[in-house]
Amino acid sequence: MKRLMPLAVLYVSTLAHAGTPGNIDANRLLNANQDAANWLAHGRTYDEQRFSPLTRINDQNVAGLGLAWTQKLDIDRGTEATPIVVDGVMYTTGAFSIVYAFDAASGKPLWKYDPKIPMEKLSQGCCDVVNRGVAVWQGKVYVGSFDGRLIALDAATGKEVWSVDTVLDPNKSYTITGAPRIVKGKVLIGNGGAEFGVRGYITAYDADTGKQAWRFFTVPGDPALPPENEAMAKAMKTWKGNGWVKWGGGGTVWDSMSYDPELDLLYVGTGNGSPWNYQFRSQGEGDNLYLSSIVALRPETGEYVWHFQVTPGDRWDFTATQQIVLADIQIDGKTRKVLMQAPKNGFFYVIDRTNGEFISGNNFVQVNWASGLDPKTGRPILTDQADYAKAPKVIQPSFLGGHSWHPMSYNPNTGYVYIPAQDTVAELKAADKPLFLPTKSVVNFGLDVPDLPEDPKILNQIRSAWRGHLIAWDPVKQQAAWTHDYVESGNGGTLSTAGNLVFQGTSDGRVMAFSADKGKQLWEHRANSGVLGGPVTYEVKGEQYVAFMAGWGGIMPLIAGGLTDKGKVQPESRVLVFKLGAKGELPPPRKAPVLPPQVPALTASADEIAQGRTLFNGMCGACHGLNAASGGVIPDLRYLSPDKHQAFVGIVSGAFMSKGMPSFAGVLDMPQMQLIQQYIIKRSLDLRAAADATAAQ
Template structure:
């Protein structure tokens, strides 16, 4: 009788899998049974959160607290587009499937980083302006030989996992005259590909849809907010929701409630959980003048995955008017609370409360603040509702609010370690001054339709630094049973990466200032770090090939905070999109960081009056700042318009008219008559002169 060692057996199995893949057999043979039994093959990462419960916890322990300091770079792979990277890689049987900007899909050898195939969905660059927060993508789903990706322009695409060739494509967008996008990763449940959409800021109606995994046929769709009250509601859930809205202004505004990120599935209860986004418009006085909770904004909804039928919901922020989405990461776990083992759902949404909910019934078990906030004092456990602070109602007059729409926790995924019992949250302290525009009307697609005045950020460097200093990033270890912090690691700024926890007693996280880091899961002690050359926002994963454990970080700076401008410059990074994979004893070399050297061109004169420049500033911050930064200070992702050359200034009107549509620059000429275009350009020129003076100041100081 021949005896084979476990190591030899694993290596032989891996060789067989890779050989059969290369020979043409089915790749990515993932199904529900395999995902449910994920702990039996911990070397794979087969679903977005590794398993249906989305815990982002790996049983792998070869890399542990004792040896993590020996991690070295195993391989890197350069992505095509240097923009924000938010994907969680899927790793199945030695093959990694991941995405970059503009929804480009890559299949890589997980051992070496060698490209096996690439698929570019050819997202039209003129669709870029329809998104709020960069042309990002959070990854793919794998199922029965196919890889599924949602493209930024709203298509759902099935690819052959072996070749990358499209098997089918379907359009998920219900209205091409609205700014629908897809940035989230699909999930596959019971042969159904589940996908939502983004666009609430831009004025869309939210929904989540299920498509047949084999054919792409639409199986069901659940709208998250009601439609036109003049028409019959789609189902009983929409009939219930409609009673919580007033008037019909929301129909033109879109309503919002988009399912742009979080989902989880409980196979035992056979329930699909989705998180919904903010209202459209943000301003509830404009959106629903008579008040109301505006279901199902900022809610967690339980649905039957076979039919999309509503089962229960819990609304984290009734009548949301602060952009406090509940689209943040949802985790399922079984926790012992007051001596009873409870099947719970956990979420730490933007609004700064950590929620523990009975995932069978939707009953609120507990809710406590995990970050500073002033919009509500606490959650009333009798009603399950937040007790709002009247001073946080900015629909009447400007108010300083925290957290800001960046949230106390944004899309970056958290993780749960069942050994420590802790949840590891990319927490952030943020604030904003919100001022109402109660006469706001829906304008058109490609424009923020939120019902507030343009954000007023200081122009001077000292004032900007004060605002930046008020924004603080943390890696927070949270005890969901005791509802209190266990430990806290501060960061340079906000917008740090998602987390991964492992049986090796580790928490991995990337940082906004360009590092890959490992911490002790029990104490928070930093044990290892490596340079990433760019901001790291995505959630890392770990896997094994041939018995070797790897840790992968998707690196690339971008997203809403980075596009916003000056505050993001505290991170001192620029976009550089790469896959970074580490292993014990890795010897690969990190490529030198990209250097961007720019000098101011010869500047045109400022001819506008102070009053005209004030108008130009309002126009810039109202229309341009979302991409090019408040007060014309870029965050480094998209061009800094203060550096426009004389040639670009000569064709300024043409650019606003759409000359650069295929480069991703939207047209604004229909919103800006020629005199407005002139004062907008003058403001940009004025800000270039301001920068020239700032750059000259150190030389003047040195000469004194």
């Protein structure tokens, strides 16, 4: 194994480009792998390998990394961006789609752009108001805003150049959380919203003007109308009835894209069905193309070339929006042009990227919904456990996936893919009828609200089954080369380097480095908050830096706060940049919330409390946590102050809409609101009783 890249790998000087901020053209993107000093694209290169040839920081000296600089971001919510670094300037984003430019060596703020997301839009997404970063091209910085705009900014000043609305239907819950990509002078962006009843698509816009060049839909539209193209005609045959028309169908392209310049193919990953319930969406029949698929398109026109569906007839939220990595690897003595993906469904796929042919696949986490993949087609072999239409079933991995959006990396020196994996389980139960809310297009996904027990002992048992792993996966042997286990799931993306290193942040507030070949832990530093996004490395004036975006958020602390250890980590969003020999210090982490000395009286009966629990989990749990146990990103209502309790009905009725709290007036009546409040009071008392019991031990 070749551990370090030879010195013959020349780093492109930034001096030739330093005069114009954001000066990236087609030649620089195509040759990004030779421009090791910069991080020019989301995955550093078009192949999305997230591998850096830099070696100044390596497995022999990484223990000497210290904090070079840090900058606090405006909003302490989920921070998921991959920074772009161009000629000594870092461009990145925080929550609410706010864009920042920093001096990459010193951390000095250069400019900031706030797209001013309307607060009433904040409840329109499934998984927090996150953003995964920007694209940079010919002096402009491009960002997708949470409310569905694609915005071009001047890279020198942060001033808006142009803005377009990408939303197909303003009455639907479309969002953007993913990073744009630039291919052949076009800005590519998809949308989120499959949970809430939208039709998926990816759109290309002219990078100079913002004019739409093409749009490719990922699922068919109304069967009463002619299909948009042959790809949609082909897809239509795999859907039954017309139930998906009202529900949108899903298949959103909310994250992953890769590009092969030699084949001139753009690869996009598509999302889950809308709703999840297969019976509502397609009468329980058909593969439902192009849900949960990898689709190859021509970037000039959006023309369909081929597809590979990782989860036919998806009904488990097993998206294929996870990172698509391109590489040329030796398989059976031949060099194959492959793409690799570890989607939510728990299987690792190696696909021929020239034609979509399945090469191999194997589960990288525990899986019970399928017994394996057909060796010829790669189609999952379903088990009885997969079908929850008639009876609830415990599915593994859960809807959070064996690997979620957190980016993986590929190291051509070791031949391993470094996956931020996780073991999760959840019970799915089909609902009797669809449930709609005016604040969203669709709610509850056609499923009954999952039941998370309140008993702390049972919660600890469930928590023990939700584990995170850093897996060094051998894609040729289709097995793990080494694994590092974590207590918490939902850990950050990975970066691998020619210095024989793998970097990763953790959900419990650390940043770490491991040897890429053996998995030995070599370095660790406090981060104050969960670190979810993919780290990057770059060089300025001969000094190598490693950067992480810290900020606890995303779906896990929203819906499943009861399964997180909130005592370890609080929301705190900032950029953390390290270099050898630096001695910087982080401020102390934020303290956990403290229960108010008094809560209102609990007057409801046991039956009324049970009703309040059902209402809370159905209406409030997706943001404030099932059983009123939040991960702390959105307020934990068990800690409500007396004045907030006094204003509770008004808040639920819309008094805090300007702060992002949707109105449930007309959805809940006064007695229902009071039942929810009584349930919150009961959960506050439970928390106090548990604290008293712990103190008495």
